[in-house]
Amino acid sequence: MPQLPPPRRFRLLRARGVQTGLLIGVWWACDRAARALHAPVPGAVLGLGLLLLLLGTGRLPIRALQHSTRWLIGEMLLFFIPPMVSLLDYPQFLGWLGVKLIVAIAAGTLAVMVATAATIEIGHRALRPRR
Structure with a gap:
């Protein structure tokens, strides 16, 4: 199925930098609103809801x-490299402490x-239509 062109009002939003800026802007605005309103929910959760x-x-x-x-998901690997580097600095994580951490991480995941x-x-x- 061919992809339809976006409406004219959203042509600027085709740029990855603008889209990323929009996501960051929504997060920032919701974070500020959550702090100003003393909301019990973090701004990031409010941003996701918005x-x-x-x-x-x-x-x-x-x-x-x-x-x-798509770009952010493709770059998620960068978020997992620093923990692997720190593993080299703390070899005790390769023993029982590491096993306990892995079990806790796996259970949480x-x-x-x-x-x-x-x-x-x-x-x-x-959301499924009723019959």
Whole structure:
């Protein structure tokens, strides 16, 4: 299926730098709002909620963030290199302490994956048309 060109009002948003700036701007604004309102929820979570609302209502088309999100996901490896370098500085992590940490990290990752999958499944069932 051919990809449709974006509407004229979103042509500037095709640039990855502009898209990344938009994501950072939403995060920054929501972080400031959360601090000013003394919200019990971090600004990053509010920003994700705002983006979800904008994307869900169609106010912000998915294409407006597509290049930036693909680039950020592609560069996620950079976020995991520093922990590997620090492993070389602390060899005790290669013993029982390391095993305990790996089990804790794996259990936490599994818990997040299960919670995310359950949330998506519940949302999918709620949005499914009734017969």
